[in-house]
Amino acid sequence: MNSISPTQGDTKQRILDSAEYLFAQNGYRGTSLRAITGKADVNLAAVNYHYGSKDGLLEEVIKRRLLPLNRTRMQRIDAVRQKARERGNKPDIRAVLMAFIEPTLLFKESTPEAGTFVTFIGRSMTDPDDTVRRVFQRFIMPLFQILFETTCEALPRLPRDIVLWRLHFTLGSLFHTLNICGKFSTDDIEYINTRLDADSLLALIIPFVTAGMKA
Amino acid sequence: MNSISPTQGDTKQRILDSAEYLFAQNGYRGTSLRAITGKADVNLAAVNYHYGSKDGLLEEVIKRRLLPLNRTRMQRIDAVRQKARERGNKPDIRAVLMAFIEPTLLFKESTPEAGTFVTFIGRSMTDPDDTVRRVFQRFIMPLFQILFETTCEALPRLPRDIVLWRLHFTLGSLFHTLNICGKFSTDDIEYINTRLDADSLLALIIPFVTAGMKA
DNA sequence: ATCGATTTCAAACATATGTTTTAATCAATC
């Protein structure tokens, strides 16, 4: 059935990989099916055959990586929450933010493919195209709710709406960072090393957003 | 003359206004010349006649509002720098950030048209489309350099590359905020008032980024 | 009113897009 055939069974996979790469580089609207199938070296009609439509392909591209990543982030947040509950005190805000951000950056540097996908995340959260934004936000919404609640627990003296805004500021910083690091040409940004590893990036962003949260 | 006549006169202007609105709502790639001319109620060929091409129109849309806005921001930053120099001490980081962010938010609420344009800014800094990003970054680069230098003066104990990163985090927060506030449908973000005025937004974002900068 | 320049208009152009169709190919089953 869906087992990998030896000769040509990887058509579906190759489409997924090419689409992921091109979506990250040129955006959803800026990537044509012909560009995808050309890069994947498969027939044009294969996309509609295997995924129904370009939108269907987009959804699969996102699902493949975002679901596992979100599972990891969810577990990390739950762990922080659980540990705090056991100890009878509130979660540490720095730990909460780490639980969300570190898996993202680690995932980014896990493989080159994952890296291009994370770039795609950064760009898509603010994509003018509803198609892209909706798919992403649909997948990230439950996770964001948990993150929000946990952050409120960590900062019980802050009004919830302020926590929410600061969380958005944090996401803005993170996504913009993912964006910068996804640039292939660095001619537009001077003096900045956009090829930092996850640990270095984490060491830069965590103090910033933690301080902002506690302000 | 300048009387409102459907046949003559302000064609060029009406194209500019319609393009600004539609670019902000659907992005550059997602907006067709036919949509623009249809909304402006002018002939399709008018865009190429008055602006040469769609790219030419984009540049004029950006220039019209971004040049004055950047002039204001530049003056504010210069003023902070000047005052500090007169007093013989370093600029206050909060004042520096205010000098950049406040004019942006004030401009945003000055008129509905300016508001939609600022939305366009927020989206375009990370637009996958090179065409859009390049135009914006070309216009904002000199300003960003001054902002960077002034921020370094305000935080002389921080290494320059860390200042630069934190400045990017700040821009990320700001742009993401502009984005959220530009949403026409709020169904994807819960519990957040995306229609705050400039002062309220400023009161939210300034403490966050100031604390992050000083972390 | 007339002339020349500018602007508007309808139509066509050339290309690009996502999708569908129909036939060929392949792998496994009987």
Added chain:
DNA sequence: GATTGATTAAAACATATGTTTGAAATCGAT
């Protein structure tokens, strides 16, 4: 080895796009 079902291939389809064209309309000044 023929049959069957799933996959691939080449072509066409329908529509959308930015741009150009040439004629009509409009305007400003003589």
